[in-house]
Amino acid sequence: MKTILITLLCSLLLLHSCTRNKAMDAENKENFPYMVTFSAATDFPSEVHEGFLADEKKQLICGVPKAGTEEGPWQSDGAEAGMGADVIPAHLDLTYVSYAEKKFWRVDAELPKTKILEAFRKGFIFKGTPDEKGNQPMVHETFGRITIGAAPGGVIVVWLSKIHHRIEICRLQAKEVVVDVNDFYDNPHKRTQKEFFDELYKISVSDSMKTDIAKNGIPYGLWDKYREKFRYRFLLRPYDEKDHFTFQSQQYFNGEANLFYPPHFDKNEYIIASLPYILNAGFTIYNAEIHFDYEETSKIFKTLQEKYPKELIDIVLTPTFQYNKIKVSVKCRDIEIPLVRAKVKQIWGG
Incomplete structure (x- = not known):
């Protein structure tokens, strides 16, 4: 019995030490691997035209994925589409189209690099992989995704997320811009700018949301509330x-x-x-x-x-x-x- 108790105590101490060491290692790290995604507000589909994350000198780190139309919800991360890096970004440059608003928007802004790094280092605690007895130890983990969310009115929110954990990093403001429809896509039907917006509004926005917009307009300010x-x-x-x-x-x-x-x-x-x-x-x-x-x-x-x-x-x-x-x-x-x-x-x- 004494041997069993000593073995159990040693195992617990080892587990505590490994978890503590992992957290301490994270505190000293500068680079964390992550994927980049783009998401949209619920029922307000949007699509990336072009975008990238950069460092303090505005040198490219990685792109923002062009993965087609994102339809939300606001709480989802969107498609990864293979974009990612491990360098903490300091700048975001993103141009996208909002089909419900019939507008292109661009955000060209600094990101709070220190806040992002601190969040990656802090991470979170969750239940790890079960051992042979079915016990799940509490372990330290960190985020693995940077998500950029777009909402009507040029609202941009950046989150870090992983395993049911998601935190807001910052809220940014995009500005309306003009992008020639021929630069956005191949335009096989030779649509004019107005025809492009009208057609994409028709096929991308749900009928229920069209009815709501016609009756009440777009609820600007809701995502800040x-x-x-x-x-x-x-x-x-x-x-x-x-x-x-x-x-x-x-x-x-x-x-x-x-x-x-x-x-x-x-x-x-x-x-x-x-x-x-x-x-x-x-x-x-x-x-x-x-x-x-x-x-x-x-x-x-x-x-x-x-x-x-x-x-x-x-x-x-x-x-x-x-x-x-x-x-x-x-x-x-x-x-x-x-x-x-x-x-x-x-x-x-x-």
Whole structure:
């Protein structure tokens, strides 16, 4: 028994040492491999014309992939198309077309190189590969993708992402530019500039979005509203007191994402984040996927903040017997308001 305990202790110390050494190695690194992707806002398709990442001297590091039309959602990374490098970029030059707006945009701007490097070094902790006994140790990992997202109004957001983790690096502003349609593509039908925009609007934008644009216009400013952050947590009100969270994969409307395991949320700590977009949660037996409505959640959060400006907010999940349903509500002090537009897409397990 004594030999077994010594062996176990040595194994734990070795694991801790390897994880710590990996994190320390990352702290001293200057170069991190990554792929580059381009994405678009939900229902607002866009396509790269030309673009690249560069260093401080504006020397080319790698291109931004021309992988065809990207249709979103805002929280997706888009196609890699083989573009990548390992040098931290300091500059972005990108020209793209927004089919819903019938415009070309160009962003030519500095990137926060120091912030990007620090984020790569910091990385994140997640559950690693299971060992022969099925145990998954917590290990240090870092990001592997730089994603450039385009939204109406020339809004550009840059994220780092990997394995359900996604963080915003910066928000940039593109300017409208004129690009000759013949320089953009072969133009076999010899379309004029107007004919090109009208035809691509017709075939690229969904009918539902065309109807919405005709009625309400393009919702400029929405993607900056998504970036507003609040302090809140997810709270389980279990049917069985033995039940608890086993993981939370949280996607937010601003495009960021987090993956939490115990002991991350064992203390029920509050996070500072954009409003939730999708929650995938694991419980003792069951799992659930919940989608949130931005307008509803935003209105309720702001109402509660006005009433209780210094109080914290809980998003409460209340499952029924055997998880046939999960009620979702927002609670602050003595006020609890149901999220009627929050949709439990699926519940599985048991």
